[in-house]
Amino acid sequence: MSALEADDIQGNILRGYNFPCARYLVARVRGDAASAEAARRWLAAQADPVTSEAEWSEKPRLAGNVALSYKGLEALRLPGWLLASFPDDFRAGMAARADRIGDAGDGAPAAWDEGLREGDIHVLVTLQGENGDALGRTTERVRRDMAANGFAPGIVQEAAKLGDDREHFGFTDGFGQPAVAGVARHAIPGQGVPIRRRPWHRRRPDIVPSATDGRLAWRALRPGEFVLGYDDEDGGPPPAPAAPLHRNGSFMVWRKLRQDVAGFRAWLAEAAGSTGYDEGLLAAKVIGRWPDGSPLILRPRYGDRVLGNDVGRVNDFGYRDDPEGLACPRGAHIRRANPRDALHAGGRLTARHRILRRGMPYGAPYDPGDADDTGDRGLVFVALQASIERQFEIVQARWLNDGDAFGLGRTADPVAGAVACPARQAFGDHPPRYATALRSFVTPRGGEYLFVPGITGLRALATL
Amino acid sequence: MAPTPLTVLTPVPRWWSVWVRFTWVFSVLARGLVQRPLRNLSFIHFAHWSLIHRWPPDPAVGRERAAPRTLMFLTTFDGSSIQYIDAFVRVVPTQIEALYAGARGFPGSRRFRPVARYISDHMHPVDHAYAAHPEATTTAIAQALELRDRFAAFERRVARGSGNERFAREWERFLTEVQDLV
Amino acid sequence: MAAATEALVLLARVRAGEADAARQAIKAHWPADRSPFAAAGGTHLARLQVLTPPARSRRRAPGEHLLLAADVDAPLDAWIERLRTAAAGPLDAVLGHCAFYPGAAEPAAFARWVAANRLTVGFSVVGSPGATLAEVGAALDLRAEIGAFAEAGQRMTPSALHAAWRAWRSA
Numbered sequence: 159m160s161a162l163e164a165d166d167i168q169g170n171i172l173r174g175y176n177f178p179c180a181r182y183l184v185a186r187v188r189g190d191a192a193s194a195e196a197a198r199r200w201l202a203a204q205a206d207p208v209t210s211e212a213e214w215s216e217k218p219r220l221a222g223n224v225a226l227s228y229k230g231l232e233a234l235r236l237p238g239w240l241l242a243s244f245p246d247d248f249r250a251g252m253a254a255r256a257d258r259i260g261d262a263g264d265g266a267p268a269a270w271d272e273g274l275r276e277g278d279i280h281v282l283v284t285l286q287g288e289n290g291d292a293l294g295r296t297t298e299r300v301r302r303d304m305a306a307n308g309f310a311p312g313i314v315q316e317a318a319k320l321g322d323d324r325e326h327f328g329f330t331d332g333f334g335q336p337a338v339a340g341v342a343r344h345a346i347p348g349q350g351v352p353i354r355r356r357p358w359h360r361r362r363p364d365i366v367p368s369a370t371d372g373r374l375a376w377r378a379l380r381p382g383e384f385v386l387g388y389d390d391e392d393g394g395p396p397p398a399p400a401a402p403l404h405r406n407g408s409f410m411v412w413r414k415l416r417q418d419v420a421g422f423r424a425w426l427a428e429a430a431g432s433t434g435y436d437e438g439l440l441a442a443k444v445i446g447r448w449p450d451g452s453p454l455i456l457r458p459r460y461g462d463r464v465l466g467n468d469v470g471r472v473n474d475f476g477y478r479d480d481p482e483g484l485a486c487p488r489g490a491h492i493r494r495a496n497p498r499d500a501l502h503a504g505g506r507l508t509a510r511h512r513i514l515r516r517g518m519p520y521g522a523p524y525d526p527g528d529a530d531d532t533g534d535r536g537l538v539f540v541a542l543q544a545s546i547e548r549q550f551e552i553v554q555a556r557w558l559n560d561g562d563a564f565g566l567g568r569t570a571d572p573v574a575g576a577v578a579c580p581a582r583q584a585f586g587d588h589p590p591r592y593a594t595a596l597r598s599f600v601t602p603r604g605g606e607y608l609f610v611p612g613i614t615g616l617r618a619l620a621t622l
Numbered sequence: 623m624a625p626t627p628l629t630v631l632t633p634v635p636r637w638w639s640v641w642v643r644f645t646w647v648f649s650v651l652a653r654g655l656v657q658r659p660l661r662n663l664s665f666i667h668f669a670h671w672s673l674i675h676r677w678p679p680d681p682a683v684g685r686e687r688a689a690p691r692t693l694m695f696l697t698t699f700d701g702s703s704i705q706y707i708d709a710f711v712r713v714v715p716t717q718i719e720a721l722y723a724g725a726r727g728f729p730g731s732r733r734f735r736p737v738a739r740y741i742s743d744h745m746h747p748v749d750h751a752y753a754a755h756p757e758a759t760t761t762a763i764a765q766a767l768e769l770r771d772r773f774a775a776f777e778r779r780v781a782r783g784s785g786n787e788r789f790a791r792e793w794e795r796f797l798t799e800v801q802d803l804v
Numbered sequence: 805m806a807a808a809t810e811a812l813v814l815l816a817r818v819r820a821g822e823a824d825a826a827r828q829a830i831k832a833h834w835p836a837d838r839s840p841f842a843a844a845g846g847t848h849l850a851r852l853q854v855l856t857p858p859a860r861s862r863r864r865a866p867g868e869h870l871l872l873a874a875d876v877d878a879p880l881d882a883w884i885e886r887l888r889t890a891a892a893g894p895l896d897a898v899l900g901h902c903a904f905y906p907g908a909a910e911p912a913a914f915a916r917w918v919a920a921n922r923l924t925v926g927f928s929v930v931g932s933p934g935a936t937l938a939e940v941g942a943a944l945d946l947r948a949e950i951g952a953f954a955e956a957g958q959r960m961t962p963s964a965l966h967a968a969w970r971a972w973r974s975a
Contacts, residue, residue, distance in 0.1 A: 431959075432958060432959055433958065434958070582951055589958075590954070591958055592951070592954055592958065593955070
């Protein structure tokens with residue numbers, strides 16, 4: 159397997175930057191030929207300032223990256239043979255795939271926020287940094303620059319971490335990520351593919367034993383699951399666009415998801431009454447972790463802040479010993495999003511559906527006393543993978559919007575799935591408890607499928 | 623999402639068709655090795671394999687080139703075809719090899735992309751498909767049937783008359799036992 | 805124990821030059837939302853398609869064929885007869901393009917033609933082999949009702965639960 163060309167892969171894919179603030183600039187390429195050419199040259203010029211996966215000697219104060227939609231590539235007037243080499247899911251765009259991923263009703267593309275609708279996002283510039291004000295100033299500068307170079311700038315979506323790496327429902331998030339072979343930081347138990355431990359694994363650098371289960375080990379995923387041009391879990395490089403965009407790129411799913419915190423809490427209160435569970439325990443059963451991050455499968459009755467902060471242990475678990483979901487319900491959010499060994503045949507049927515998540519919360523924290531609360535808060539969801547259809551769409555459509563894979567029938571996950579019909583949540587117990595969610599607590603507000611070019615690819619846009 | 627029908631026709635040489643018929647007899651005798659693993663995948667409503675030794679002729683046409691001996695595969699399954707092929711490749715590749723290794727152009731069953739391409743090249747679009755319960759998956763049907771039997775046993779237990787307390791205890795016990803079926 | 809379902813795989817030759825007409829007939833007489841298969845009763849899953857056999861390499865493709873396949877409540881003969889009576893028109897419209905097809909009017913001739921064009925199924929995998937269509941439908945309905953009762957009953961007192969149970973089971 160070839161070593162990863164870190165200098166040529168855009169940053170924040172294989173390793174998260176871990177900045178506290180972000181600005182997402184959306185822009186369209188103006189329709190005339192001169193603008194298209196200016197825009198291509200501007201994008202190519204970003205190949206130098208854009209942040210790569212190369213190691214930092216010192217962490218910069220700011221990092222910038224670029225992604226393009228298919229409509230953006232078309233507007234840039236790339237040659238037809240190159241456009242045709244992109245996969246169908248990316249070419250269609252997120253709005254056209256709404257049926258597949260359950261974006262309907264309030265979350266339907268026709269209801270998305272202005273500026274984030276179908277065709278609005280040709281280019282997404284992501285700026286991340288330590289300081290919101292400095293980021294804001296840089297954002298304005300970039301916008302002006304883009305406006306002078308063939309783009310019609312659109313909206314700017316701000317995002318910022320809440321304290322403790324939490325998201326708006328109150329749970330720590332973002333630390334359960336796939337381990338990628340060849341990326342040193344990823345040798346953490348629980349991030350890879352769960353496999354049966356064997357004595358010869360000690361000689362494999364991509365396999366790390368579990369500390370919580372003596373029969374389990376974790377194998378890092380092949381980089382081709384996330385970055386084009388490298389071998390994936392199928393033993394070869396994944397389908398990729400034609401050269402010069404064939405290598406070191408990735409596909410991004412960018413979605414603004416509004417979270418109805420008040421609605422979620424109200425439902426929890428009601429469901430606590432009907433199930434008899436304490437609200438805090440019920441919330442943990444819905445998510446699969448306690449707010450401090452400790453997983454229910456390891457701590458079924460109480461959270462454990464020490465475990466929640468222990469990177470080496472907090473993800474080191476499987477579900478094989480809990481088939482009925484007594485410790486962690488079968489339909490809990492993290493169990494659906496990454497079933498590990500919960501499906502038939504161990505981890506084999508989950509390995510090809512992992513996603514890297516690099517999103518960030520947006521909006522002010524929920525304050526029930528605030529009479530002026532607009533309710534506009536949630537998550538800018540960012541997922542990276544080699545195949546949108548095989549990875550993001552299958553997780554969303556088959557595991558979050560549908561519980562059949564877990565024996566739960568057509569019930570959706572109310573904190574991340576589209577609740578198309580009343581979704582009875584099942585909490586394994588003696589006797590089991592049930593609570594029906596009538597609607598989702600997360601609603602898509604817009605987004606797009608994007609291509610994150612390798613840096614060589616970005617530079618090549620000028621001459622295509 | 624209604625289940626998906628798939629029709630795949632693969633030409634097979636005569637010697638392979640003999641082997642295939644042998645494996646069918648063997649499979650019936652060795653349910654554990656073939657049928658059970660395929661059934662355990664739990665997204666196959668029905669899957670049927672037939673050998674077409676000679677395609678039916680048209681009497682109005684004179685001598686014509688006969689189509690080759692063909693293995694016909696008909697199936698209806700839940701979920702996306704990506705998951706279906708992934709399951710064949712990652713969970714039951716040996717069983718698939720047993721049926722297809724000698725088929726013309728078969729690329730081997732251990733890698734997803736060549737198998738997906740092979741299926742794509744040999745599949746035939748279904749003009750009309752019908753499912754009596756389009757919303758019911760194989761898993762849901764299997765759960766429902768098992769639950770029906772256990773529920774009937776529960777009803778027999780409580781039909782003999784019970785006080786409220788005993789009934790409530792029996793109901794809780796029943797629910798606890800069948801919670802992976804409800 | 806005899807299986808509750810049987811499979812029919814019928815492969816018939818479409819007369820030369822009539823493949824497109826057969827496809828048009830399927831479009832016209834076999835709409836996706838009102839399938840004639842439903843009228844036969846006891847049809848779990850079924851399909852109808854015109855297909856081209858694989859061609860020997862570098863040779864002209866052989867003629868096209870019609871595939872009718874169904875998984876139905878046993879016994880199969882009874883289902884075939886029900887299909888013939890309930891869907892004679894749609895059957896004739898499509899199968900009328902097949903060689904030797906006698907029409908759906910006469911039961912014995914129809915049954916003979918089906919038998920002559922039937923393929924042996926060598927090997928099957930069936931998700932739930934023991935259930936008729938009616939049993940499947942009833943079981944699915946019951947499962948939904950049990951789930952609803954389980955949720956509704958979870959905080960009831962034993963007497964309220966028992967009363968609700970009696971009301972449910974006697975309805």
